[in-house]
Amino acid sequence: MVAGADSRLYLIFLGAPGAGKGTQTAMLSQALGIPRISSGDLFRENIKNQTPLGRQAKAYIDRGELVPDAVTVGMVIHRIAEDDCVRGALFDGFPRTIPQAEALEAALAEQGKTLGAVVDLVVDHEILLERLSGRWMCRGCGASYHLAFHPPKTEGKCDTCSAELYQREDDRADTIEHRLLVYYRQTAPLQNFYRQRGLLYQVNGEQAIEAVQEAVLRVLGVSQPAEYAGFG
Numbered sequence: 573m574v575a576g577a578d579s580r581l582y583l584i585f586l587g588a589p590g591a592g593k594g595t596q597t598a599m600l601s602q603a604l605g606i607p608r609i610s611s612g613d614l615f616r617e618n619i620k621n622q623t624p625l626g627r628q629a630k631a632y633i634d635r636g637e638l639v640p641d642a643v644t645v646g647m648v649i650h651r652i653a654e655d656d657c658v659r660g661a662l663f664d665g666f667p668r669t670i671p672q673a674e675a676l677e678a679a680l681a682e683q684g685k686t687l688g689a690v691v692d693l694v695v696d697h698e699i700l701l702e703r704l705s706g707r708w709m710c711r712g713c714g715a716s717y718h719l720a721f722h723p724p725k726t727e728g729k730c731d732t733c734s735a736e737l738y739q740r741e742d743d744r745a746d747t748i749e750h751r752l753l754v755y756y757r758q759t760a761p762l763q764n765f766y767r768q769r770g771l772l773y774q775v776n777g778e779q780a781i782e783a784v785q786e787a788v789l790r791v792l793g794v795s796q797p798a799e800y801a802g803f804g
């Protein structure tokens with residue numbers, strides 16, 4: 573497995589908006605017993621709570637632009653220092669630029685932590701459009717659903733926490749196209765960044781959700797999630 577000798581597991585999930593990062597990291601977080609850190613969720617929480625950071629980020633998010641590195645890096649690095657991240661963390665949607673990746677590398681090193689792997693979920697543009705335009709999110713826990721591909725058991729309600737489902741404002745057709753463009757320009761170069769470090773594992777994200785999860789566990793070398801959850 574890709575855990576360090578001390579069995580801590582810090583993993584990045586790379587992939588375009590709609591590739592399935594949130595879906596996969598939520599499942600993996602449960603299976604491995606380590607937290608999921610989604611920069612998008614952290615921003616949305618700040619926006620909901622009307623914090624200064626949330627106010628700063630909102631205009632960028634509404635336009636489908638990236639929030640500036642200085643704001644994003646500070647928020648995520650602060651989160652990694654929390655107690656629940658001592659055994660590992662799953663990064664969903666962070667880093668999204670080379671400076672963010674460099675800042676994460678430095679922050680992990682400073683805290684005596686190392687990156688185990690970068691899982692890149694590869695999905696074709698047309699499929700991404702279909703997934704994002706049919707996505708419904710839970711207001712409570714942030715879980716992702718899809719009208720056709722992953723419908724909730726009860727219409728409009730989250731299977732896990734029963735909270736209301738909603739469509740994200742930035743999942744509108746015009747913003748989706750722009751977010752994908754931003755991904756190809758600013759985030760896709762991270763594939764080479766991590767390939768050069770020998771950390772990149774590409775997984776076909778076009779398979780069914782459970783098949784993607786199995787493929788992810790396979791590349792991580794975790795055949796029995798319980799094996800890992802027992803570490804401490």
Ligand code: ADP
Nearest residue numbers: 590591592593594595703707716717718721781
């Ligand atoms: P990301 O976090 O990468 O933006 P999500 O996990 O929110 O992506 O998934 C985007 C949409 O696609 C959601 O509606 C989700 O239910 C759906 N989805 C995720 N994985 C798959 C899959 N393997 N097959 C079909 N639909 C999927």
Ligand code: AMP
Nearest residue numbers: 611612632633637638639644665666668
């Ligand atoms: P996500 O939930 O990952 O799709 O992110 C939603 C939006 O939040 C993005 O379109 C960006 O505007 C912003 N965002 C999330 N993560 C980052 C990041 N790492 N860097 C910059 N902006 C981000």
